[in-house]
Amino acid sequence: MAAGSLRPHIVRVMSERRERPLSTGEIYEAVATMGVAGFDPRAKRDRNLVNRELSDLAGMSPESHSKPAPQVLARVGRGRYIFREPELPMDQALVQEYLEPEEMYEKRTPRGRRSGPVRERAPESVRKSLFAVQRGICPGCGIYLPHYLRFEVDHIVALADDGRTEQRNLQLLCGYCNRVKGTKGKDGYRLRMAELRADNMATGVMADEGMAELTGKRLAQYHRGELSA
Ligand SMILES: [Zn+2]
Missing domain, CATH: 1.10.30.50 (DNA Binding (I), subunit A)
Known part of the structure; x- marks a missing residue:
């Protein structure tokens, strides 16, 4: 199994389960339940494939984000990113969603490219x-x-x-x-x-x-x- 083939599954797990941060252990289990052929959440080799994929994704950072700088794993939607707790080693890193502040998004994205109607926002x-x-x-x-x-x-x-x-x-x-x-x-x-x-x-x-x-x-x-x- 190539590590790259796990990426869409990992991103999906993280974007679907946003109620709270996910540990890497939970990501192994969730990927396994998606029926990825031959993936064993208890096998060190397979866990390492996920870890490598997470590290790789962490390199994909947008040009700007607010402090404290999260380690961005993936962009999941308009102004929404998934990042990992930078202090923790990868095998226990908590992975959670990060929302870019509205002002930041507006600044980075030209008006014409924004999705959805622009409506009055509550302060x-x-x-x-x-x-x-x-x-x-x-x-x-x-x-x-x-x-x-x-x-x-x-x-x-x-x-x-x-x-x-x-x-x-x-x-x-x-x-x-x-x-x-x-x-x-x-x-x-x-x-x-x-x-x-x-x-x-x-x-x-x-x-x-x-x-x-x-x-x-x-x-x-x-x-x-x-x-x-
Ligand atoms: Zn509700």
Whole structure:
């Protein structure tokens, strides 16, 4: 097996499992479950193929990124990179997603090449306040994300329904919940969230059953001005 043939699998594992940093051990296991022919996650030779691939990917760095400089492994999307913890040796390095700050992305990418419509964005201070109020929890599915940039800003009343970009109409949702809310309508969203919360409880993604509800309540208090970030 050539090391290079593992690369697409490794990048896929890292871009699909972004809830928390992955250890290299987890990457071996995940690559094995993708049915790569002849790959044995316990064999030193095969582990080294993955390690070599990770080191190789780490050489692919964009021209600029913010401090502290992460060791970039791969670009997975608009302004999103996967990097490894530079302090740790490769066999235990934690691998996680790195989001380039918005300003940096805008500076590096000419306007015409940006994907998606340019829309009014909630200021960074607002997003940070919401993150503090929500304590890093998505009020849809109850998942915890460690950084405000990992969330998307949701207009509780959609812009299309004359909702405004103002504090009491904003919340942070994870990318998945935001898409469901945008596409499935109010009832579809509520239904899907109930399923998702049950699933997240069963698999231990959500630590406490009331987490999503509690976050919704804190948000409502914040929107009424009864709670500050
Ligand atoms: Zn969510």
